[in-house]
Amino acid sequence: MSRVPLEKKVLSENDRIAGRLRERFLERQVLCLNLISSPGAGKTSLLERTLERLSPNERVALLTGDIQTDNDARRLARFGFPVKQITTGGACHLDARMIERALADWPLESLDMLLIENVGNLVCPSSYDLGEAAKVVVLSVAEGEDKPLKYPAIFFKAELLVLNKTDLLPYVSFDIGKARAYALQMHPGMEIVELSCKTSAGVDDWMKWLARRRESARAEKVRPSGQA
Ligand SMILES: Nc1nc2c(ncn2[C@@H]2O[C@H](COP(=O)(O)OP(=O)(O)O)[C@@H](O)[C@H]2O)c(=O)[nH]1
Ligand SMILES: [Mg+2]
Numbered sequence: 515m516s517r518v519p520l521e522k523k524v525l526s527e528n529d530r531i532a533g534r535l536r537e538r539f540l541e542r543q544v545l546c547l548n549l550i551s552s553p554g555a556g557k558t559s560l561l562e563r564t565l566e567r568l569s570p571n572e573r574v575a576l577l578t579g580d581i582q583t584d585n586d587a588r589r590l591a592r593f594g595f596p597v598k599q600i601t602t603g604g605a606c607h608l609d610a611r612m613i614e615r616a617l618a619d620w621p622l623e624s625l626d627m628l629l630i631e632n633v634g635n636l637v638c639p640s641s642y643d644l645g646e647a648a649k650v651v652v653l654s655v656a657e658g659e660d661k662p663l664k665y666p667a668i669f670f671k672a673e674l675l676v677l678n679k680t681d682l683l684p685y686v687s688f689d690i691g692k693a694r695a696y697a698l699q700m701h702p703g704m705e706i707v708e709l710s711c712k713t714s715a716g717v718d719d720w721m722k723w724l725a726r727r728r729e730s731a732r733a734e735k736v737r738p739s740g741q742a
Contacts, residue, residue, distance in 0.1 A: 525641060525642075528609050528610045528611070528642055528643060529610075529643055531609075531610035531611050531614055531645075532610040532642075532643035532644055532645040533645070534610075534614070534645070535610055535613060535614060535617075535644065535645025536645040536646075536647075538622060538645075539622070539628070539645060539646075539647065540734060542622040542623060542625070543626070543731055543732055543734065544622050544625050544626060544627065544628055544731070545626065545627045545628070545647055545727055545728050545731035546627075546628040546629075546630065546644070546645060546646040546647055547627075547628070547629055547630065547646055547647065547648055547649075547650055547727070548630045548632055548639070548644050548646035548648070548649045548650070549561070549629065549630060549631050549632060549649075549650050549652060550632045550635075550636065550639045550640065550649055550650070550651050550652070550668055550672065551634060551636065551651060551652035551653065551654075552634055552635065552636050552653075552657060552661075553634030553635070554634065554654070554656075555634075555652045555653060555654040555657065555678060555679075556652055556654055556676075556678040556679060556711050557631045557632075557634070557652055558578070558586045558589055558590065558631060559678070559711035559712075560652060560676060560678065560709075560711055560720070561576060561578075561590055561629060561631060562589060562590065562593070562711070563711050563714060563717045563720075564629070564717075564720070564721070564724070565590065565593035565595055566593060567717070567721055568593075568595075570594055572595075572626070572627075573624060573625050573626040573627070574595050574625070574626065574627045574628075574629065575595060575596040575597070575598075575620060575625050575627075575628055575629075576590050576595060576596070576597045576598070576628070576629045576630070576631070577597075577598050577599075577600055577608075577613065577616050577628065577629075577630045577631070578590060578597065578598075578599055578600070578630075578631040579599075579600045579601075579602060579607075579608040579612070579630070579631060579632050579633045580599065580600075580601060580602070580633060580634075581601070581602055581603070581604060581605070581606070581633060582601060582603075583601070584599040584601065586599065586631060587599035596620065598616050598620075600612050600613075600616055602633060605633070605638075606633055606635045606637075606638040606639075607632060607633050607635060607638035607639040607641070607642050608630065608632050608633060608639065608642065608644060609642045609644070610642065610643060610644050610645060613630065613644050613645065626728065626731075626732075627728060627731075630644060630646065632644075636651075636661065636665040636668050637665060637667075637668075639668070640665075640667040640668040640671055641667075647727070647731060648672070648673040648674065648727065649668070649671050649672040649673065650672055650673065650674045650675075650676060651668050651669060651672035651674070651675050651676070652675075652676045652678055653675060653676070653677055653678070653693065654677075654678045654679040654682075655677065655678070655679045655680060655682050655683055655686055655688040655690065655693075656679055656682055656686060656688070657688075658688075659688050659689045659690070659692045659693035659696065660692075660696060661693070661696075662675075662693065662696040662697040662699070662700045662701075663696050663699075663700070666700045669696075669697050669700040669701050669704070670700050670701050672701070672704070673704070673705065674704070674705045674706070674707065674723060675697050675704055675705070675706045675707070676706075676707050676709060676720060677690060677693060677694075677706060677707070677708045677709070678709060678710065678711055679710060679711070679712070680708050680709060680710045680715060680716065681710040681712045681713045681715070690708065694706055705723065707719045707720050707723060
């Protein structure tokens with residue numbers, strides 16, 4: 515089979531499994547978020563800032579994807595919430611089957627929120643639906659402000675843009691106004707939060723977005739199967 519039909523087949527198989535996962539998340543009212551960024555933009559740091567603000571009885575679990583090592587899972591496990599590392603062994607993204615496998619021995623009834631840290635990459639993860647309610651793209655000010663123009667797919671698909679490392683703005687030539695404008699050009703109406711995982715400035719805005727999203731997941735009605 516040539517590359518294009520094979521890729522199509524892989525993606526449609528992925529979509530089928532992702533659809534199954536989405537139905538399960540909706541049924542159990544579990545908010546699933548898929549965090550995507552280039553390596554080092556601050557996904558794990560954002561999760562650390564999030565977990566330290568949650569009370570220990572919150573029903574939250576995490577899956578973190580990496581090509582190698584379980585360093586991120588170890589960083590996140592310190593907060594006491596269930597964490598699993600998915601090591602892809604070379605693949606540049608998580609896929610729905612990896613999520614389904616990781617959830618096999620985690621009863622979803624015990625969860626309200628599942629946070630997924632994808633493999634650091636702005637291209638491949640945007641094509642693989644994981645059954646999430648929303649994708650969140652993290653861009654740090656240590657990268658170019660033109661990333662939304664260079665990687666339009668992920669900025670188009672993500673519901674929220676987190677602009678991280680704002681503490682570094684005095685030291686870099688990143689134009690945050692342009693970054694916002696480019697993101698909105700790719701995705702009109704996209705929500706944007708500016709924050710620093712180092713100083714915690716702006717992290718409350720992220721927590722407010724998360725609380726709003728969790729509220730709407732709880733309110734969401736399960737659609738009878740077969741209805742769009
Ligand atoms: N100055 C600064 N450094 C940050 C911030 N957030 C993350 N970092 C650093 O950036 C590096 C990569 O962060 P990490 O969370 O591992 O990124 P990930 O690869 O997207 O998970 C680490 O050295 C972090 O300490 C921030 O807001 N400001
Ligand atoms: Mg990480």
